[in-house]
Amino acid sequence: MKGVNFPIQAKIFISYLAIVICLGISLFIVNGQMKNLQAEIDVISNHDMAVHELANQIQKNMLDMETGMRGFMITGDEQYLEPYQISSRSWQDNYNRLYALLKDNPDQQQALEQMRPLILSWIANTGEFVIQNKRENNETALQQYFAQNTGKNAMDDIRSQMSSLVAKEKNLTADRVAKLNQSNENVLYIWYVIAGGVTLISFAMSLFLSSSIVRTIRQVVRTIKDISKSDTGVDLSARIHVQSKDELRDLAEATNDLLSSLEKQSWIQRSLTEISTLYQGITDIGDLSKAVITVLAPKLQAAYGIVYLRKNAGNETVFVRVADYALAHQNTTDTFRVGEGLVGQCALDRRIFLFDNLPEDYLKVTSGLGEAVPRNLVVAPITVEGRVEAVIEFASFQPFEASHLTLLDLLQDKFGQAILNVLGRMEVERLLSESQVMTEELQTQSEELQTQSEELQMQQEQLRITNEFLEEQNLFAEQRATELKKTRDELADYARKLQASSQYKTDFLANMSHELRTPLNSILILSQMLMENHQGEGEEKEVEEYSRVIFRAGQDLLRLIDDILDLSKIEAGKIEILTDEVNVSEIPQSMQSMFEPIAAKKQLAFGVEMHPDTPSVLLTDGQRLHQILKNLLSNACKFTEKGSVTLRIEPAHPDRVRELLPQLQEEQVLSFSVIDTGIGIPCDKQEIIFDAFQQVDGTTNRQYGGTGLGLSICREFTRLLGGALSVESEPEKGSTFTLYIPNRTERQAQQQAAEQTAAEEVAAGGSQLLEEIESEKDLVVHIADSVPLHEQLFQGKHVLLVDDDARNVYALVTALERKGVRVEVAENGKQAVDLLLEDRSYDLVLMDIMMPIMDGYQAMKAIREDLGMTDMPIIALTAKAMKNEREKCMEAGASDYIMKPLNIDQLFSLMRVWLTK
Amino acid sequence: MDISIIEASEEVYADRESFADDERQQIEINLLLEGIYQMYGYDFRGYVRSSLRRRILNRMKAERLPTITALLEKVLHEEGVLERLLNDLSIRMTEMFRDPSFFAAFRKQVVPLLRGLPEIRIWHAGCATGEEVYSMAILMHEEGLDEKTRIYGTDMNEKAIAAAKKGAFALKQMQQYTKNYLEAGGSKAFSEYYTTDHQYAYFHPDLGENMMFAQHNLVTDGSFNEFHVILCRNVLIYFDQDLQQHVHRLMHNSLSDGGFLGLGSKESILFAPDRVYYEDFIPQEKVYRKQAVQK
Incomplete structure (x- = not known):
């Protein structure tokens, strides 16, 4: 049935048709049987009846003839011959008809034929003979004839033959009836069979038809049930598969369409x-x-x-x-x-x-x-x-x-x-986490407060108990207090001594660190910014400006390091003194050629005076001597604004030699005096100027630059040369530095070796400082990556930066603004105070200390006391990080301080602390 | 002096009933402490009751329990309750460079005497979240002694110890800490020791190199080393006299001859059984020195 559209309608129609056809065929068959039956019946009713009739007729004819013959013979009346005449004419006719009827049965025909001669003979020998003889009244012949009785015997033969024929016919008829009955039964039987067959066929057809329809419907129903009963609710991916090509297939296809649409949906x-x-x-x-x-x-x-x-x-x-x-x-x-x-x-x-x-x-x-x-x-x-x-x-x-x-x-x-x-x-x-944090903070705070009050309570309790106990032992305690005071005084004394002994080293370190940190600060910050400048927003101009500032700072640093190296080499005893003959008479000329141009530039008179008694040759290290003189002269030029600078060379006065170099009485000592008319040195500062990094104006807003190492180096060289350096000065009038150099001998050289040991201690301090600088460099390199969250604190904060150094300001402002901080700059303390007077809303003040006009200390004091801003976080940016500096900062009211060179991350860390509200 | 009498004198009872209630509560607290001790070995029996009571009642409310007895039941049978209670019972106030004058005096007067030692061992008994330990580490670092100094911080509160190991302190306290540091005579910038984020200041791990934190219970645990300095500040005030004496004995045994003992500003050596062996070293800062035993 595949490939052919075979709708259910057709199926039903065909099956009904089949049943009708079956019924028709059976009707046809039964009809045929009935016809046969009818024919049989006809045979029996027509043929057999006719045969019996005719046979009887013939018998009757014979009987009539016999009767007629006998009547005639008895009576001789012709009247009795009438039946005989009729029958002798009609029997032949009847016989022929019977013969014709029996033509389907040769046995009977033969039997009939055998009777014919008998009949004919009877008619001829008996009938006609009798009749003839009667008419002729031949009684004897008759007598004789009847005596013989042949006619009666013939008649009996005919009769017996006839009756046997009739009996046979009757048997035949009986057979036929029996056969008919049989046929009748057969027809009934066939009818049953056909009826059964048709019923079966119809049943089978209906079974097939209904099952074919129902099966497909069931399949569809099952599929649909499966779909709805699937584990995952409704399994829309399932499809109905129908083999047949009928309306159900259409239904299935329609359902499948619906399913796919539903599946998509x-x-x-x-x-x-x-x-x-x-x-x-x-x-x-x-x-x-x-x-x-x-x-x-x-x-x-x-x-x-x-x-x-x-x-x-x-x-x-x-x-x-x-x-x-x-x-x-x-x-x-x-x-x-x-x-x-x-x-x-x-x-x-x-x-x-x-x-x-x-x-x-x-x-x-x-x-x-x-x-x-x-x-x-x-x-x-x-x-x-x-x-x-x-x-x-x-x-x-x-x-x-x-x-x-x-x-x-x-x-x-x-x-x-x-x-x-x-x-x-x-x-x-x-918001929630913010509020949670706040709640937690509140809880923590209240818990802290509670704990605090509790602890106070505990403490009070403890104190009370202690006091009670103390009262009992008052006397004992007093005694102890006295002892204690004594001990404490002793201790304090000891501590003071200790402090004093380390003063020199501390000061040296403090000063040197200040001088080194100032240029380093800008180098580090700017180079760090250059390093971070990876977003391509750095313009060349900016880079150039950074580099220029770094270069300048680097040069300053280099000069400083040269000086420090000289100094530390001396102190470590690493400078060798090469004693040689120095031609003293050449000194004036070389100095003049070097310093006349410098003096001329500042419009100073420069002269060299040489005493006539001056020996022309001196045993000493000429290079060092020149270095000392150069230093002294350049100092003199630097601190002199008008007037003159003079170098005087003469044999030293014996009294001065005794005073300054008691061990050198016999030697020849030359004195070199550098005389200027500059700013001079107050009496109390005349000793410290020889210390490293010291200038007369050691305060923070000084006017003259320089490392402050020159005089220290001079003094150290002088000591190496076995000489002495003294100073006489009066402020605003001028200074005279006098250098005493002896003729160097073997004995002196040995003496100096001993001194070197002492010098090494100081040198150690210097190298330690250099290490410190190294390590700080490392710190700067390891800058932690900042996380945006960390920068929230900085966003929109208002910071006042007070610093006069343009390089530092530039570096700091750039760095802070990158964090989202609004920076206001004041060039000195005065400006800062003025700005704060106008606008008190700053979140933080970064305060440099060394500034002209008003330094950081004064500014902080003014902010705290005059402006009354006690809560404003002020971070002091200090170059020197030693005790005095720190204490001065605290005294002035700084909240915290940080040392230069600034590590920018440290600054940010610190700012986070002080920007936290 | 009997603590219950002090307690009684602190509050005026309106009638007998409330007195009976209070007595019942005292009994319950005793039972709770006894139960904790017998079950877990934490001994709070010698703690001053007024503070304990408040904390126990706090925990009772937090656990939504009607009575202290119910709390005892939970402590004995339910996991985690003990921990929370212990945490409550052992919270203490602490800050960096607390009482700056103490640290200033320590730096000026004690440190010079430690300088000569080949190794310096310092024990912070009851260090809580470690603020003082870090303070001491900074101080010793600035004195150049950090390399030969070992600082031991112990507390009975495990959580506190865990916090101490982190070395992270809330940003908002840092202003106070900075002030303390400066007043305590810090010689550098405080900011050199930490980095910050938006919430915490993290002290440099270098500082922690010579630090050791461990859980240790002054009441039940014994001595674990000999120390040159023992600091036990504002811990003893929570203990009754018997317990104070016990802890004093423990500290005396753990202190080397010539070692220093630092106590809280309101505490004193007066109740120590071995007080005769101590010398008042800096009395106003409660620093005592153990004298070498004369034999």
């Missing part, structure tokens, strides 16, 4: 639900996007996907890539403005863009094994409340189906809502 619903469930528990918008695209991409059979999220960058709305799926790092763009590219256009038009047949080079999806080009692209907006919140983009190898697009369309609302929810949740969580 359900797929979309399921996908939506699945994606909706993703939102739960996700609190980060990036995670959400990632989760959604990870689920969505396989559903759309996409080979890659991207989610762009709306972000406000300034006044502009841009779409920023937040999540992607299977995306290799190709030339994908991270952000789109509205209307820019397909993504931007999609956001603008708020409709789904679908592209087929992308060009070969549009995009490649790569895996470890190779790469391929997706040919289909879809870009869909996610619109919520009329605003495009996100744009999603997918590329696929297969074309996107309608259901995919429907899903994307339906997703808009859900995903968009989820984005809003998550954003809202993020905001809520942020």
Whole structure:
């Protein structure tokens, strides 16, 4: 039946037709049988009856003839011959008819034929003979004849033959009737068979038909039941399979169509639900996007996907890539403005863009094994409340189906809502955590307060007990107190001594660190900024400016380090003194050639006076001597604004020699005096100027630059040469430095070796400092990466920076502004106080100490006392980090301090502490 | 002096009933402390009751229990309750360079005497969250003694010890700590010792190199080393006299000859059984020195 449309209607029609045909055939058969039966009956009713009739007729004819003959013979009346005449004419006729009737039965015909001669003979020998003889009255012949009685015997033969024939015929008829009965039964039997057969066929047909219809219907019903009873609720992926080609198939196909439509619908619903469930528990918008695209991409059979999220960058709305799926790092763009590219256009038009047949080079999806080009692209907006919140983009190898697009369309609302929810949740969580933190803080605070009060209570209790105890032992305690005081005094005394003994080293370190840190500070900050300047925003001008400042600071540092090295070499005893004959008479000329131009530049008179008694040759280290003189002369030039600078060379006065170099009475000593008319040195400072880093104006707002190492080096060289250096000076009038140099002998050289040991201790301090500088450099290099969260504290904070050094200001302002701090700059303390007077809203003050006009100490005092701003955090930026500096800062009211060179991370760490409210 | 009498004198009872209530509560507290001791070995029986009572009642309310007896039942049968209670019972106030004058005096007067030692062992008994341990480490670092100094911080509160190991302190306290540091005579910038984020200041791990934190119960645990300095500040005030004497004995046994004992500003050596062996070293800062035993 395959391939042929065979509807149920046809099936039913055919089966009914078959039944009707069967019935017809059976009717036909039965009818034939009935006809046969009828024929038999006809035979019996016509033929047999006729035969019997005729046989009887013949018998009757014979009887009539016999009777007629006998009547005539007795009576001789002709009247009695009438029946004889009639019968002798008609028997022949009857005989022929009977013969004709018996032609189907030769035996009977033969029997009949045998009777004919008998009859004929009787007629001839008996009838006619008798009649003849009567007429002739031949009684004798008659007598004789009857005596013989032949006629009667013939008649009896005929009669017996006839009756045997009739008996035979009767038997035949009886046979036929029996046969008819048999046929009748047969017909009935056949009828039963046919009726049974037709019933069976009809039954079989109906069974087949109904089963074929019902089976298909059951199959459909079962499938539908299966679908609805499936474990997973409704299994829409199942399909009804029908073998037949009928209305049920149409029904199944229609159902299948419905199922596939439902399946698509359900797929979309399921996908939506699945994606909706993703939102739960996700609190980060990036995670959400990632989760959604990870689920969505396989559903759309996409080979890659991207989610762009709306972000406000300034006044502009841009779409920023937040999540992607299977995306290799190709030339994908991270952000789109509205209307820019397909993504931007999609956001603008708020409709789904679908592209087929992308060009070969549009995009490649790569895996470890190779790469391929997706040919289909879809870009869909996610619109919520009329605003495009996100744009999603997918590329696929297969074309996107309608259901995919429907899903994307339906997703808009859900995903968009989820984005809003998550954003809202993020905001809520942020607020919640803030409030939680605050609550926790409050709880902690109250707990702390409680604990504090409790502890106070405990302490009071303890104190009371102690006091009671003390009262009992008052006397004992008093006695102890006295002893204690004694001990304490002793201890304090000891501590003072200890302090004094380390003073020199401490001061040296303090001073040197200040001098080193100032230039290092700007070098480090600027170079750090150069280092961090990776975002390409550094303009060349800026880089150039940084480099220039670094270069200048580096030069300062180099000069300083040269000086320190000289000094530390001397103190470590590493400078060798090469005693040689020095031609004294050459000194004036060399000094003049060197310093006359410098003096002329400052419009100073420069002269060299040489005493006539001066020996022309001196045994000493000429190079060092020159170095000392150069130092002294350049100092004199530096500190003299007008007047003159004079170098005088003469044999030393014996009294001075005895006073300064008691061990050198006999030697010849030369004195070199450098006389200037400069600013002079007050009496109390005349001793310290020889200390490293000291100038007369050691305070913080000094006017003259320089390392302050020159005189220290001079003194150390002098000592190495076995000489002495003295100074006489009066402020504002001028100074005279006098250098006493002896003729160097072997004895002196030995003496000096002993002194070297003492010098090494100081040198150790110097090298330690250098190490310290090294380690700080390391610190600067290891700058921790800042995390945005850390910078929250800085955002929008208002900081006042007070510093006069343009390099430092430049470096600090740049660094702070990068953190989002608003920086105001004051060049000195006065300006800072004025600014704070106008605007008290600053969050923090960074205060340099060394500044002209009003230094940091004065400024801090003014802020605390005059302005009454006791709570304003003031961070002192100190170059020297030693005790005095620290105490002076604290005394002036600094909240904290930090040392130069500034480690920028340390500064930020510290600022976080003081910006925390 | 009997503590219950002090207690009784602190509050005026309106009638007998409340007195009976109070007595019942005292019994319950005794039972609770006894139960904790017998079951777990933490001994609070010698703690001053007024402070214990408040903390136990706090915990009782936090666990939503009607009576202290119910709390005892929970402590004995339910996991985690004991921990929470212990945490409550052992909270103490602490800050960096607390009582700056103590640290200033320590630096000026004690440190010079430690300088000569080949190794310096310092024990902070009851260090809580470790603020004083870090303070001491900074002080010793500035005195250049950090390399030969070992600082042991112990507390019975496990949580506190865990916090101490981190060395992270809340940013908002840092201003006070800075002030203390400066007043305590810090010789550098305090900011050299920490880095910060938006919440905490993290002290440099270098400081922790010579620090060891461990759980130790002054009441039940014994001596574990010999120390040159023992600081036990504002711990003893929570103990009754018997317990104070016990702890004093423990500290005396753990102190080397010539070693220093530092107590809280309101505490004193007067109740120590071995007080005759101590010399008042800096009396106003409660620093005592153990004298070498004359034999």
